[in-house]
Amino acid sequence: MKSNEEVVKLINVSKRYYLSSSVYVDALININLAIRYGEIAIVMGPSGSGKTTLVNIMSTLDKPTSGRVVIDGVDVTDADENYLSKFRLEKLGFVFQQYNLVSQLTALENVMLPMLLTGRYTKDEAREKARLLLDLVSVGEFMNNKPSQLSGGQQQRVAIARALANDPSFIIMDEPTGSIDLASSYLILDLIRLLNRAVGVTFVIATHNMEVASIGNRIIYLRGGRIMQESDLERIKEEFSKLRIDQLAVIKSYLRVLEIDERRLRRLGQDISDIERKRSLIDSLMKTI
Numbered sequence: 356m357k358s359n360e361e362v363v364k365l366i367n368v369s370k371r372y373y374l375s376s377s378v379y380v381d382a383l384i385n386i387n388l389a390i391r392y393g394e395i396a397i398v399m400g401p402s403g404s405g406k407t408t409l410v411n412i413m414s415t416l417d418k419p420t421s422g423r424v425v426i427d428g429v430d431v432t433d434a435d436e437n438y439l440s441k442f443r444l445e446k447l448g449f450v451f452q453q454y455n456l457v458s459q460l461t462a463l464e465n466v467m468l469p470m471l472l473t474g475r476y477t478k479d480e481a482r483e484k485a486r487l488l489l490d491l492v493s494v495g496e497f498m499n500n501k502p503s504q505l506s507g508g509q510q511q512r513v514a515i516a517r518a519l520a521n522d523p524s525f526i527i528m529d530e531p532t533g534s535i536d537l538a539s540s541y542l543i544l545d546l547i548r549l550l551n552r553a554v555g556v557t558f559v560i561a562t563h564n565m566e567v568a569s570i571g572n573r574i575i576y577l578r579g580g581r582i583m584q585e586s587d588l589e590r591i592k593e594e595f596s597k598l599r600i601d602q603l604a605v606i607k608s609y610l611r612v613l614e615i616d617e618r619r620l621r622r623l624g625q626d627i628s629d630i631e632r633k634r635s636l637i638d639s640l641m642k643t644i
């Protein structure tokens with residue numbers, strides 16, 4: 356691992372999508388960003404803020420309208436698709452929300468494929484390494500299953516094994532736990548953390564999910580195609596904190612509703628323990644907001 360060195364660098368990157376000759380969307384605006392080896396960098400932000408566009412540009416799947424993209428010290432901004440597909444195969448690992456495994460191939464063959472495509476591995480070497488990688492992500496026993504014979508979480512782990520196949524400079528993930536159950540998500544997050552700590556694998560992960568974000572060393576927060584600075588985040592938090600006033604208003608109204616019910620029950624000589632229970636719940640809730 357080349358710690359402290361930059362694995363990806365974006366310099367003044369902007370991306371404009373044209374919907375027609377005069378209508379466009381600025382998906383990214385003047386992004387300057389460096390990801391270092393050994394990081395788990397999380398890309399967060401509201402829907403439409405530019406997360407997918409950013410990770411696609413970082414991983415050469417998309418090109419910026421202006422600015423430069425440097426990966427592993429190579430400026431890939433103007434590289435052609437032939438060069439880029441070889442570059443991606445050798446340098447990058449991809450794990451997307453939809454697992455993107457080849458449906459006709461077994462788990463083992465899916466993991467072997469990127470190694471065979473580089474021409475750097477014999478079939479035997481690729482098979483042996485693929486087996487070990489599948490064991491490492493705990494799906495070794497299913498290596499002869501096709502993707503349709505695997506659960507979503509298992510498919511996602513095969514995708515991680517495949518992403519590791521060519522020892523990539525970094526692994527890029529877009530909502531890696533987006534379409535799988537909670538238990539599998541935890542396994543995958545544990546695996547990411549372990550691979551990062553033990554082997555120094557670098558990850559860039561776009562997500563909406565706070566649980567996923569919690570494993571990151573750094574959060575890159577996008578809003579409207581720009582990276583938010585700490586001070587902006589404070590401002591946003593303050594904006595959000597105003598929501599508390601609404602919560603309080605709702606609770607206050609509800610307390611008034613309880614008063615009416617309490618009066619009614621007392622008038623009828625009935626039990627008010629349910630009202631008291633609700634009041635005590637509200638009391639404990641009030642202490643947390």
Ligand SMILES: Nc1ncnc2c1ncn2[C@@H]1O[C@H](COP(=O)(O)OP(=O)(O)OP(=O)(O)O)[C@@H](O)[C@H]1O
Pocket residue numbers: 372373374380381382400401402403404405406407408409
């Ligand atoms: N191919 C495209 N053509 C036109 N506009 C696009 C295209 N891709 C993205 N956009 C627009 O660019 C902006 C950023 O989109 P992007 O998909 O990067 O956001 P996101 O943060 O990943 O959103 P989500 O969380 O909903 O996936 C959005 O306004 C989107 O509508």
